[in-house]
Amino acid sequence: MLSAPSFAEGRPLSVLCELTYRCNLQCPYCYNPLALREYRDELSTDQWRAALQQAADLGVVQAHFSGGEPTLRPDLAQIVQSASRAGLYTNLITQGTFLDDALLDALLASCLDHIQISIQAPEAEPADRIAGATVHARKLEALQRVLRRDVALTLNCVLHRLNHAAIGDVIAFAEELGVTRLELANVQFYGWAYRNRLALMPTRRQVETGEAIVAAARERLRGKMEIVYVRPDYFDDFPKPCMNGWGRQFMTIAPNGYVLPCPAAAAISQLSFENVRERRLEEIWRDSDSFRRYRGTGWMPEPCRSCDRREIDWGGCRCQAFLLTGDAGVTDPACSLSADHPLVVALRDAPEEGALVARRA
Amino acid sequence: MNARARPSLGKGVRLRRDPDGTMILLVPEGALVLNPSAAAALELIDGKRSVAQLVDAVVERFEVTPERAAAELLELFERLEARGFVTLARSLC
Numbered sequence: 001m002l003s004a005p006s007f008a009e010g011r012p013l014s015v016l017c018e019l020t021y022r023c024n025l026q027c028p029y030c031y032n033p034l035a036l037r038e039y040r041d042e043l044s045t046d047q048w049r050a051a052l053q054q055a056a057d058l059g060v061v062q063a064h065f066s067g068g069e070p071t072l073r074p075d076l077a078q079i080v081q082s083a084s085r086a087g088l089y090t091n092l093i094t095q096g097t098f099l100d101d102a103l104l105d106a107l108l109a110s111c112l113d114h115i116q117i118s119i120q121a122p123e124a125e126p127a128d129r130i131a132g133a134t135v136h137a138r139k140l141e142a143l144q145r146v147l148r149r150d151v152a153l154t155l156n157c158v159l160h161r162l163n164h165a166a167i168g169d170v171i172a173f174a175e176e177l178g179v180t181r182l183e184l185a186n187v188q189f190y191g192w193a194y195r196n197r198l199a200l201m202p203t204r205r206q207v208e209t210g211e212a213i214v215a216a217a218r219e220r221l222r223g224k225m226e227i228v229y230v231r232p233d234y235f236d237d238f239p240k241p242c243m244n245g246w247g248r249q250f251m252t253i254a255p256n257g258y259v260l261p262c263p264a265a266a267a268i269s270q271l272s273f274e275n276v277r278e279r280r281l282e283e284i285w286r287d288s289d290s291f292r293r294y295r296g297t298g299w300m301p302e303p304c305r306s307c308d309r310r311e312i313d314w315g316g317c318r319c320q321a322f323l324l325t326g327d328a329g330v331t332d333p334a335c336s337l338s339a340d341h342p343l344v345v346a347l348r349d350a351p352e353e354g355a356l357v358a359r360r361a
Numbered sequence: 362m363n364a365r366a367r368p369s370l371g372k373g374v375r376l377r378r379d380p381d382g383t384m385i386l387l388v389p390e391g392a393l394v395l396n397p398s399a400a401a402a403l404e405l406i407d408g409k410r411s412v413a414q415l416v417d418a419v420v421e422r423f424e425v426t427p428e429r430a431a432a433e434l435l436e437l438f439e440r441l442e443a444r445g446f447v448t449l450a451r452s453l454c
Contacts, residue, residue: 013392061377061385061392089375089387114373114389152373152389180372180445181389226445 026132239316369408
C-alpha cells in the first residue's frame with residue numbers, strides 16, 4: 001500500500017543547503033572539504049531565498065540546512081522562513097552549541113519542521129576531546145530545550161573507532177533524555193574524515209558488537225524510539241546506493257553557491273560545477289555536465305554495467321571511487337566485485353594509526 | 362494494533378498534496394509517496410477517528426472490500442507507528 005520513495009526520474013526530492021562551512025568545533029570526522037578557505041564567499045540571504053524558490057519550482061519537497069554550523073548564519077531563521085513559504089519541509093542539522101531560546105523561538109516562528117542535533121559521545125569525555133572544544137554540556141542543554149518545545153527532534157551520533165564502544169551508552173543517553181528518534185551513523189570517509197581514515201576506521205569487532213547492540217535496542221524500544229543505523233560501507237559486500245543515484249533525487253548547494261550532486265562531490269577534480277549565482281537551478285539540475293555525467297546507468301563500466309544490482313546501488317559512490325582510485329567513473333571500490341576492492345580491504349584491515357588531524361580552516 | 366486504535370500524525374510529519382495530485386508523506390529526513398487509498402486514510406487521521414472509521418471512509422471511496430481495506434490500513438499504520446510517523450491513542454472500551 002505504501003510505496004517506497006519512487007519519484008519520477010528527473011524530479012529532485014530534496015536539497016541540502018550548506019549555509020556555511022564555518023564551525024566552532026574541530027571534529028576529525030567532518031566530511032567538509034579540506035579547502036575550507038575557498039568557501040568564504042557565502043551566498044546572501046536573498047540568494048538563498050531565490051535558490052529555495054527555484055528548488056520548490058523544480059519539485060523539491062524538503063530542504064535540509066547544514067554546514068559547517070548553520071546557526072553561525074545570523075539570517076538562518078529568515079532563510080528557513082523562505083523555504084517554509086515556498087512550501088518545503090524544513091530540517092535543521094546542527095551541533096547545537098548556539099541553539100538558545102531566542103534562536104529556537106525565531107526558528108519555530110519560521111515553521112521549522114525538524115531539528116537534528118549531534119553529539120560526539122554520551123559523556124563530556126571523550127565528546128569534548130573529539131569536538132576539540134568544551135561543548136558537551138551546552139549540547140545537552142540544547143537537547144533539553146528542544147525536547148520541551150513542539151518540534152520533532154533526531155539525536156545523531158557519528159560512530160568511529162574512538163567512540164564505537166560507547167554505542168550502548170549513546171542509546172541509554174537518548175532514552176534517558178526521552179528522544180524518540182536516534183541516528184547512529186558510521187563515519188563516511190570524505191573530506192577531513194578521509195584524511196583521518198586510518199585513525200577513525202572502526203574495527204570489525206567494534207562493528208559486529210555495535211550492530212548486535214543496535215538490533216537488541218531496536219527490539220526493546222519498538223514504538224518508543226526509532227533507531228536509524230547507517231552501516232559502514234567498508235565492511236559490506238555491496239556499496240551504499242549513494243544519493244539513491246547521482247542526479248536522481250538529491251542536490252547540495254555549497255556555501256558559495258556551487259550546486260553538487262553529492263555533498264562530497266567538490267573533491268572530484270574531473271568535474272566542474274555550476275553556480276546558482278550564474279544559472280537557474282532547474283537548468284543546472286537538468287542540463288549541466290556535472291549532473292548528467294553519472295546520472296542513470298549509461299555511464300557505468302563493468303562490473304556495474306551487467307550487474308543485477310545496477311539500479312539498486314547505482315554503482316555506489318562517485319566521490320568514494322574518485323578518492324580511492326582517482327577516477328569517479330569506476331565502480332565504487334566498496335563493492336566486493338570491484339577490481340579496486342583490495343584498496344578498501346587494505347584500509348579496513350590497516351593497523352591502528354593514532355594521529356588525528358583536527359578540522360581547521 | 363486493532364481497529365479501535367485512533368491514529369494521528371507524529372511530530373515532524375506532514376502530508377503534502379502536489380499540484381498534480383501526488384500525495385507525499387513528509388517525515389524527518391525523508392519523503393514517502395502514497396497511493397490514493399493510503400493518502401485518503403492519512404488525510405482523515407486526527408487522533409479521534411478510529412481505524413474502523415478510516416476503513417469505512419476508504420471503502421466508500423475506493424473499490425475495495427472492507428476486509429482488504431482493514432488489513433491494508435492496519436499494516437500501513439503499524440509500519441508508520443514503528444517508525445514514529447504515526448502515534449496511536451487506544452480506546453479503552
